[in-house]
Amino acid sequence: MISKLSLSILAALMATSGAVEAKQPEFAANHCKAAETNAQHYRNFPAALTEAKARHAKLKNANQAQAKPGSGDLVSDGTTPDALAITDNPTFIIPVVFHVYGTVQNGDTVNDAVIIDALNKTNEDFQGRTADFADIDPEFENVKDALNIEFRLASIDPNGNPTSGIIYHPESSGAGNYSSSDVKRDHWDNYKYMNVYIQNDLYADGVTNNSGVAWYPDSGMSDEGLARVAYNGAYLGTNTDENFRSVLTxxxxxxLDLIHTFEGGCKRGFERRCAITGDENCDTPQQNSWQMNPGDGGILNCMGQTINWQNFMAYSDQYANFTQDQVDRMQNGLNSGARVTLWSASNLAATGVAN
Ligand SMILES: [Zn+2]
Incomplete structure (x- = not known):
């Protein structure tokens, strides 16, 4: 999805670290491919688009009901913008399996410790337990939100045997391509496990600085074993800098169904239709484009609004937050047919991640 953001960020990195020159230039224009990838998926599979529309209609109806006085809180489990307390009993627990193809990627090591650390930090991002979340741009203090979710490595495999939740395979490439043979062969039941594929060359095109790609919930993909996140091991946790490791988040x-905050650019006419244009969330201001580095004058959009430049679904040099609408949308996604079984009590027991 994302590769490195801009020359200015690279320059900043080079000023503070000697580590970057060993890698390929990270500002190559290999931008996030989620938008193109998912659009292509909807063109190829009209049933997937129908399913997505039904899912989003459900969210819209719930939001409208929520807006009526006395209707109660039908979607969100709370909109307090505070960080979540560390809890042993999160609302959502997701069993995860990592499939790793090659333990050295762009010269960086991919092992259990790196993956466990990366996953822990992604959990901290989702739960709002980072310093950046606490110290966010004040304009978004009342909009930022956390999701009480924990991604846990599976400890029971599909055959009922003990597992670390991290499976090592020979080096390979192309897990970011829709019909990847590695994915077809190696996936674990998509209704029981969230499958994450770690490869260095995501599209088997010789480019090793694409950071990741993922598909929105779709039962057709889950039926075929194709639901996934594909991610570059060189950008896992401590293999990259503290900001860029949040690209896993x-x-x-x-x-979990989130769209880029810069999707569709900025158009005045879209403001009133914010629930069905752009990223389909009304509390994330439109962005002129993915380029929006604070300090470069790009922090205001075409409406003169401050953009949520720290949003996890932007390309940010200081990732910090999701918003309340994004959290609602993720909860709606978690309740979709393609995701709801993952966190069921029976599945948490079957995959060994229950409390
Ligand atoms: Zn993306």
Missing amino acids: HEFGHF
């Missing part, structure tokens, strides 16, 4: 956001 960004990909998990896509997996």
